[in-house]
Structure formats: structure tokens, C-alpha cells
Amino acid sequence: MVKGREGERIRLYTRGTVLGYKRSKSNQYPNTSLVQIEGVNTKEEVAWYAGKKMAYIYKAKVKKNGSHYRCIWGKVTRPHGNTGIVRAKFKSNLPPKSMGARVRVFMYPSNI
Amino acid sequence: MAPQQRKPHVCRNPDLIRGVGKYSRSKMYHKRGLWAIKAKNGGAFPKHEKKVADAAPAVKPPKFYPADDVKKPLVNKRKARPTKLRASITPGTVLIILAGRFKGKRVVFLKQLTSGLLLVTGPFKINGVPLRRVNQSYVIATSTKVDISGVDAQKFDDKYFGKKVEKKKTKSEGEFFEAEKEEKNTLPQDKKDDQKSVDAALIKSIEAVPDLKSYLGARFSLKAGMKPHELVF
Numbered sequence: 001m002v003k004g005r006e007g008e009r010i011r012l013y014t015r016g017t018v019l020g021y022k023r024s025k026s027n028q029y030p031n032t033s034l035v036q037i038e039g040v041n042t043k044e045e046v047a048w049y050a051g052k053k054m055a056y057i058y059k060a061k062v063k064k065n066g067s068h069y070r071c072i073w074g075k076v077t078r079p080h081g082n083t084g085i086v087r088a089k090f091k092s093n094l095p096p097k098s099m100g101a102r103v104r105v106f107m108y109p110s111n112i
Numbered sequence: 113m114a115p116q117q118r119k120p121h122v123c124r125n126p127d128l129i130r131g132v133g134k135y136s137r138s139k140m141y142h143k144r145g146l147w148a149i150k151a152k153n154g155g156a157f158p159k160h161e162k163k164v165a166d167a168a169p170a171v172k173p174p175k176f177y178p179a180d181d182v183k184k185p186l187v188n189k190r191k192a193r194p195t196k197l198r199a200s201i202t203p204g205t206v207l208i209i210l211a212g213r214f215k216g217k218r219v220v221f222l223k224q225l226t227s228g229l230l231l232v233t234g235p236f237k238i239n240g241v242p243l244r245r246v247n248q249s250y251v252i253a254t255s256t257k258v259d260i261s262g263v264d265a266q267k268f269d270d271k272y273f274g275k276k277v278e279k280k281k282t283k284s285e286g287e288f289f290e291a292e293k294e295e296k297n298t299l300p301q302d303k304k305d306d307q308k309s310v311d312a313a314l315i316k317s318i319e320a321v322p323d324l325k326s327y328l329g330a331r332f333s334l335k336a337g338m339k340p341h342e343l344v345f
Contacts, residue, residue, distance in 0.1 A: 010215060011333050106210065108249055112200065
């Protein structure tokens with residue numbers, strides 16, 4: 001793949017943290033993850049992010065498709081509670097080691 | 113006074129409750145003046161002669177009836193339309209591309225193609241983005257507009273961007289290995305000329321605005337503390 005200008009880092013995503021799975025006190029439902037998006041603190045602010053795509057990126061020892069980096073795609077589904085936490089569904093459920101790990105929240109599909 | 117110009121008639125039988133009118137059948141008969149129409153016509157309500165329909169051509173009973181009923185597929189009256197263009201995207205708007213090879217680039221919108229994709233150009237000299245198609249969902253529209261009146265984008269459509277169909281050559285053994293080495297990576301000259309002609313008018317109107325050229329050359333990036341949901345584009 002052609003790399004245009006190397007060294008110019010463009011960030012077109014917001015950082016997010018995976019907090020865990022959707023859960024009640026003693027049961028967890030791994031098909032939905034909870035994500036904390038940086039800078040989002042209320043339910044109303046989450047409305048902008050609804051439907052935006054997210055990617056959980058991790059490294060592996062074996063090269064797949066020419067890269068050590070792998071990705072699980074997902075999207076923001078709905079707000080979770082009142083303080084800006086977000087529920088997200090991924091193509092395949094996030095692995096437990098992703099708890100506390102970084103997730104990229106992209107600005108597409110865009111509506112502006 | 114043309115007879116067509118009539119005030120719309122207020123309802124003669126207002127509803128007391130939904131389904132119950134104020135006036136009874138016999139009162140309505142009187143109100144509508146059916147008695148006057150009948151009197152004018154000599155006691156009976158005027159009738160039109162029934163039009164004689166042509167007798168349908170005789171259909172022969174079919175020779176073959178399928179054993180089980182054959183289901184007919186439902187009628188589909190949907191029409192394919194290009195995606196609705198957001199109000200913020202008008203010809204000449206500067207867009208920010210969010211994904212793909214040119215992510216972060218600020219680019220000028222030319223028109224929407226019939227497939228729904230947006231036709232966009234860098235201009236190429238300014239930021240390296242050629243005439244390209246882009247999906248509306250992967251783009252942020254800014255409020256900056258460029259004057260696009262000098263640009264003729266009529267000839268560009270989805271077929272212009274389609275993959276070129278290669279003609280298959282002969283398959284003799286010797287030539288097999290040599291023919292595969294041909295790399296068709298070069299852009300045909302007419303595409304380069306199209307790019308130049310579109311960009312020529314654009315670049316003139318861009319240079320007329322102070323700083324717009326360097327704005328289009330710069331890429332967009334989120335920095336520390338920037339919250340997309342609070343940004344105004």
C-alpha cells in the first residue's frame with residue numbers, strides 16, 4: 001500500500017476505553033460492551049455518536065493479511081446511563097482482555 | 113367570474129362525535145336539495161346511460177393447468193434513487209474525507225452522481241486528490257464554499273470511474289509468461305487532461321480567496337481536547 005507522507009499523524013477518531021460487558025450484579029452479557037468515550041459526559045452528548053463505527057485493535061504473533069495488527073469492528077448502539085457511557089456491539093464479542101483497553105471511535109457514518 | 117373559482121364548501125353535516133352527524137338522513141336529503149334536482153327532472157333522479165363495454169375477446173380455456181398452484185411474486189413499485197443529499201452539501205462545498213487513502217484531506221465537492229456517490233476533486237495540484245467518488249457517509253461538510261461556476265462536470269458519471277474491461281489475448285504457451293508482466297498502472301492521458309481542465313477553473317477561484325489554497329492543502333486532524341460532538345464545521 002502506498003504510504004503518502006510518513007510522519008504526519010492524522011487522528012480522525014476519538015479515543016475510548018472498554019469498561020466491560022453489559023451486566024447486572026452477577027450476570028454479564030458479552031454480546032454488548034460498555035465503552036467510555038473521551039470527553040463525553042452526558043446522555044445528550046452521546047446522541048452525536050450513535051451509530052458511529054468503532055474498532056478494537058490488538059496485536060497478534062501470527063501475521064494475517066500481511067500485518068501483526070488485527071481489528072474487531074463494531075458500532076455505538078445507544079447511551080448507557082446518564083453520564084456519557086455508551087453501549088457498543090461488535091462483529092464478534094470483545095475478548096475479556098480488552099477490558100480497560102483502547103477503542104477507536106470513528107466519525108463515520110457521518111451526519112454533518 | 114370563472115365558474116371554477118369557488119370557495120371550498122363547508123361540511124353540510126358536521127360531526128357531533130366521530131361517526132355521528134348532526135343531521136338525520138331525511139334532513140340531509142332536504143339539505144342537499146335532492147328534492148329540487150328530482151323536481152327539475154320530472155320526479156326521478158337523473159340517470160346516465162350505462163356505457164356499453166366492448167365484449168371481452170373470447171378466451172380459450174388453457175390446455176395445461178399446473179398441478180400445484182404457482183405463486184406470483186408480489187408487485188414491487190420501488191424506484192432506485194440516488195441517496196438523499198444532506199442540506200449542508202451543495203456544489204462547491206469543502207468536504208473533509210474521513211476514511212480511506214485520503215483521510216483528513218479537505219476537498220471540493222462537484223456534484224452527486226446517479227449512483228448516489230459524490231464526485232469530488234482535490235484539486236489535484238493542491239492536495240493530491242484526483243477526481244474521485246466518495247460516499248456521503250464518509251464525509252463531513254464544512255461551511256466553506258468555493259465558487260464552482262467555471263467548472264463543467266457534465267461528462268463525469270459512474271461509468272467514467274468503472275473498471276476497464278480488458279480484452280483477453282491469445283493463450284499460446286510462450287506468450288503466457290511474457291504477457292503477464294505487463295503492468296497497466298499508468299493513467300490514460302485523457303483522464304489526466306480531464307483533471308487538468310476541471311482544476312484549472314477551480315484553482316483560479318480558490319486563489320481569489322485568501323488562505324483557501326493552504327487550507328485545502330492542509331489535512332484535518334483531531335487534536336488533544338477536541339471533542340467532535342462539540343465541533344462546528
